[in-house]
Amino acid sequence: MKPLLRRSAWLGLAVLMAGCLMAQPALAEPLEFTVNAGGEKPFAVKTQILVLMTLLGLVPALLLTMTSFLRYTIVLSLLRQGLGLQQGLPQRVITGVALVLTMLTMRPVAQEVWEKAVMPYDQDRISMQEALHTAEDPLSRFMLAQTSKTTLAQIAKLAHAPEVEDPMEHSFVVKLSAFLLSELKTAFQIGCMLFIPFLLIDIIVASVLMAMGMMMLSPLVISLPLKLLLFVLVDGWSLTVNTLITSVKGA
Helix, strand or coil: CHHHHHHHHHHHHHHHHHHHHHHCCCCCCCCCEEEECCEEECCCHHHHHHHHHHHHCCHHHHHHHCCCHHHHHHHHHHHHHHHCCCCCCCHHHHHHHHHHHHHHHHHHHHHHHHHHHHHHHHCCCCCHHHHHHHHHHHHHHHHHHHCCHHHHHHHHHHCCCCCCCCHHHCCHHHHHHHHHHHHHHHHHHHHHHHHHHHHHHHHHHHHHHHHCCCCCCCHHHHHHHHHHHHHHHCCHHHHHHHHHHHHCCCC
């Protein structure tokens, strides 16, 4: 169990270290400390500890912004609202399901970061700067696969970034911003498709109750069991998870 926990911690740390590259306004390059005008040195041990401990506090933010967690959380939250289960399905359950699905989706990317960046750095075969630069590549490829070209061009224009032939040459902050906007758009598109059938049931139930003159009876009392029955009959959770996983390119 301990090796597994250690590996999970390093995987999360590798993702965090790639976040250091966001602060660069131009093309992403390895971070370096210049000790004098004629030479450069890798990070000192104390500096590495400071950087790593600082980045650990950014785990939640980076988990939200650099993975498919944002998409899964929004879609599952809209599904809960469509079913009318605001009280019956706690937010912690939604977050837990989204986290597990994110781990499943991001496993290939995390494995590549682990093998090419974390392990060599842990074995002192590469410096922290090289590990950061290496960890950026798989994350960038994953994000660009989910990013709309139109959105990427818009963000690059707003950031006054230079024109590039390969999207990978954009700075990390441009790629991350475009990825976030694309994820929000995709999440609402999927959520809308899931929400419409439940909305139709609510409308039909409300119309029937009004036609029968039962205005004092809340439509939710009738529509909730019907929506749950429909969701169970069509194996809604399997369909939802399948839609979420297959919507991520490269998953």
